[in-house]
Amino acid sequence: MKSRNKPLDSTGNASFINKINKVKVLNLIRKTENVSRADIAKLSGLSAPTVSRIVEGLLEEGLVREMGAGVSQGGRRPTLLKFSEQGNFIIGIDLGTTQIYGVLSDFDAKIIAEVRRPTRVEEGFASVMKATAEVIGELIEYPLGKKKRIYGIGMAVAGLINRTRNIVEFSPNFHWHKVDVVEALSQYHKIPIIFDNVTRVMALGEMWYGLGKQFKNLICINVGYGIGAGIIIDGKPLYGPLGLAGEFGHATMDKDSRALCECGNYGCLEALSSGNAIAKIAQARLREGRPSVLREACGGNLDAVTAEMVATLARQGDPLAFEVFDTAVEYLGIGIANLINLFGPEAVVIGGGVAQAGNLLFDKVRKTVNSRALDKIASGVLIKPASFGIKAAVMGAVSLILSEVVNLNQDDRFSPLPG
Ligand SMILES: [Zn+2]
Known part of the structure; x- marks a missing residue:
């Protein structure tokens, strides 16, 4: 995700403001239970037509769904909205020195499927990447019904990760110097990948879910x-x-x-x-x-x-x-x-x-x-x-993608895999 590192255009142009408003609305729906369009307008300070337009877009993208009617404040009963964890999935990978641990998770951090495979560090980088791609392949193949959308692959790796260059600079545990994990894995799968240092990933998981x-x-x-x-x-x-x-x-x-x-x-x-x-x-x-x-x-x-x-x-x-x-x-x-x-x-x-x-x-x-x-x-x-014991890294890996989704950092390379 190169776009993540670029400063946002804060010159006040329309698309920037639209995106900020959309992120605001999406996160209000994610964090507030039983929320209606009118509540969002009140909580966000946005106008009712703006909220309606943004919600329509989010419904279309499948990030939000309607939950039935709430309590009327006089007049028609409002439709409640919910952050949509259904049909939306994320793959998380904890690439450790002893095992590659992969999970398929929904947006609510519920693990749907998991796959483990020994890492075999001694066989070298290409072999570890092939084994990782196989774990990812098994998770993609998992039967999820017609409307599945896999938003991305988050990965935790031990070592010094250079974010500006998107490479592992040095990993003493793997004996890797300057390796490009994203490029190696993109030869097997076309789903966007974000990876980061395992401890920072654990911290992110703790922040999102713990x-x-x-x-x-x-x-x-x-x-x-x-x-x-x-x-x-x-x-x-x-x-x-x-x-x-x-x-x-x-x-x-x-x-x-x-x-x-x-x-x-x-x-x-x-x-x-x-x-x-x-x-x-x-x-x-x-x-x-x-x-x-x-x-x-x-x-x-x-x-x-x-x-x-x-x-x-x-x-x-x-x-x-x-x-x-x-x-x-x-x-x-x-x-x-x-x-x-x-x-x-x-x-x-x-x-x-x-x-x-x-x-x-x-x-x-x-x-x-x-x-x-x-x-x-x-x-x-x-x-x-x-909070997650030995699952801390893999749940953090899932949150790497979720944070991109709720911040709407979905450029061309970050579109969900069609079902
Ligand atoms: Zn030292």
Whole structure:
């Protein structure tokens, strides 16, 4: 979606004003239950004829439907309108390093069908794209009835995504440099594709379908193999000029650390707190000869120790496992305290594999934030697990397309697939 990056023409020409009014009306219908044309006129300040004209257009496009009659205020009973989730679909893809997870969703974030396939990173970019195209193909083929319309494919990818050039600049997890995902997939399917960094995508999903219904300022942190942050300010994700903002995992936490990060720096948060780091630190302590049940848990193969094993044994009271996990999560808590001081969010949401450790992680993070962040900023901040658990990225991918639909960013390349 190149059009998304272009500033809108704000010179006040007619088509610009028409579009703004249309977006206003569509979003009023989406957010307000049982709304009539007269209500919209009142709420939007637009004239009744303007509202009628816009609603007719939205009905024709299938974005809105009529719901029957409401209560009369004297005279004819008004027809109520509803944002149309029926017959309109979106494909969401979470392109992870272990699996490609695809869903077919309606506009209400209800999952209609899902497909999973192993990623096989070692087979290279072209092979991963072919497998992704197959997942998309299966979802397109899913029987949906005559009037289906698939609006687009949203995708979450781990790595530095350059939005101005629409490429993955660098993905250490996939070992990709400067790859064009959209071009590769468009050789298989002609549906518009939007992709973004997985953590920002998770934050968007949280904003559209989760905590965003309550809050306009939130930070979503993904703690898995690596660490990233999706920062939402006043309802808008922070991108930075190239779309590279939010690399929380590469904040230096310890200048004297000897923990080497995949970015080449030492002492990054990701080298101290990620799932990968937790596993590696535990392995190093075991090699030093420290006693721990972890040794039995991995069957003597220290390379097989995972962050999940460390969390499980930490919860069972193994001193080494607890020390490794607790130290890692303390660094994470310090990082989050810094983010809270900087951005003053209403909520911090933590997702990803390591967050599945539950209270073991959240209790320590909350305690560290309480002791390190400024009271006045941090006292009211809600810190909680991501609303969609392991589905956070894929639901965010769906919301990438939904946000284009409700902002009517549908240019020629963004027309729905006919049924
Ligand atoms: Zn780093």
